Ligand SMILES: C[S@@+](CC[C@H](N)C(=O)[O-])C[C@H]1O[C@@H](n2cnc3c(N)ncnc32)[C@H](O)[C@@H]1O
């Protein structure tokens with residue numbers, strides 16, 4: 348049964364419901380690389396920012412994730428291969444093979460998604476090479492050099508900088524963990540596939556969630572939500588050159604220069 352979403356409610360109940368929804372949806376994004384061949388304006392993975400931590404998932408990271416999922420008998424419904432640009436991972440094909448092998452042996456209902464910008468011929472060829480095994484091939488069809496995506500909103504708007512209180516914030520209700528996915532990234536397991544991992548990398552932190560078990564643990568999940576959702580612009584959605592005071596300070600302290608973002612104008 349799909350859990351009902353409701354606006355408002357007590358904050359603790361909201362966290363519980365968020366987490367239950369996320370577990371029920373069983374959808375995870377694997378950010379197999381934080382690198383990209385594009386620098387889209389306000390990319391949710393910070394590909395437009397210099398001076399931030401970037402990494403990749405190794406084959407053994409993926410194997411560990413799958414083995415643990417099997418060991419605890421948690422069946423993912425959707426695994427999305429994403430990034431950064433996933434097709435530039437040096438082990439892209441092998442990673443896709445390993446995930447397909449897991450589906451055949453342990454989880455035949457699994458839906459495998461691939462999201463690629465499809466900018467280069469090589470990306471398109473690699474996507475075509477694995478397309479038969481995918482449930483969805485999401486080629487977002489970006490164009491080299493065209494870095495402004497009109498529908499992108501700024502991650503870097505801390506709600507309290509705008510006078511939005513914590514209670515109000517969680518009444519707005521970000522639907523990312525359940526509607527999109529949780530994630531495994533170079534920074535570890537994260538509550539969502541949208542903005543949480545870039546925040547950790549910008550702040551120079553690793554996730555305290557080190558395993559699938561941790562991700563399914565409500566205390567650990569809630570701890571990360573409290574920390575990262577409170578600095579996230581997803582819930583306020585501004586589509587302009589916007590960076591709130593908290594993030595301006597972080598960018599200054601860490602000498603982060605958004606390459607296409609005139610955030611302090
Ligand atoms: C982070 S990208 C990674 C995959 C691939 N590089 C691509 O762009 O298709 C995944 C999805 O997030 C979207 N996205 C990235 N930054 C966003 C933002 N700030 N707001 C809304 N969507 C965003 C992209 O358009 C893409 O559909």
Ligand code: SF4
Pocket residue numbers: 383384385386387390391392394395430431432464489
């Ligand atoms: S192509 Fe995707 S990952 Fe790369 S910068 Fe654009 S939105 Fe970010």
Ligand code: SF4
Pocket residue numbers: 521522523524538539540541542543572575576577579580581582
């Ligand atoms: S970090 Fe942002 S996008 Fe992710 S769950 Fe929290 S509010 Fe939503």
